[in-house]
């Protein structure tokens with residue numbers, strides 16, 4: 001089943017997510033080697049492979065986000081898929097849009113488009129799928145506070161279908 005078969009929610013609730021400027025997120029990248037004893041609570045930084053990843057400050061440009069290797073994302077994808085708990089509570093819910101990693105661990109519960117679509121892209125690129133449903137403003141208002149890092153070369157497992165542009169658009173100089 002492709003992701004496109006996911007149904008649009010006819011009566012989706014109004015978004016209850018908090019805009020970026022109302023959240024006091026901060027940037028700090030630290031590492032330690034402790035093992036967590038319980039799943040992280042909402043708002044807590046997420047840990048993966050003995051590293052703690054904090055949400056970046058909204059003022060940080062994408063280019064200054066900490067680099068996270070695609071190998072780490074691929075490892076996350078594997079662990080997420082093979083976890084015995086569904087969905088896994090101890091793993092961060094990271095997705096990649098235009099080489100930026102968004103931590104949707106808390107946001108997934110508020111996402112107006114539901115949790116299934118986000119869960120299905122953990123550790124993967126979902127750029128073109130994201131742009132089918134959202135504008136740049138959505139990323140500014142809701143995504144900016146979810147950034148944990150930047151990466152490169154993460155795969156999107158679906159080929160983007162060609163977009164149909166009608167003659168009307170051609171007439172308008174597209």
Ligand code: HEM
Nearest residue numbers: 008009012015102112113117118126129130133138142143
């Ligand atoms: C950083 C990650 C994401 C953020 C911040 C985000 C944010 C949002 C917001 C704010 C809305 C409500 C839009 C509105 O009502 O105007 C929305 C709806 C939606 N999102 Fe996302 N989203 C994210 C990731 C994704 C992904 C990866 C997918 C699927 C590939 C997805 C699919 C959808 C769908 C299907 C809707 C409902 C659209 C509709 O009903 O018209 N989202 N999202």
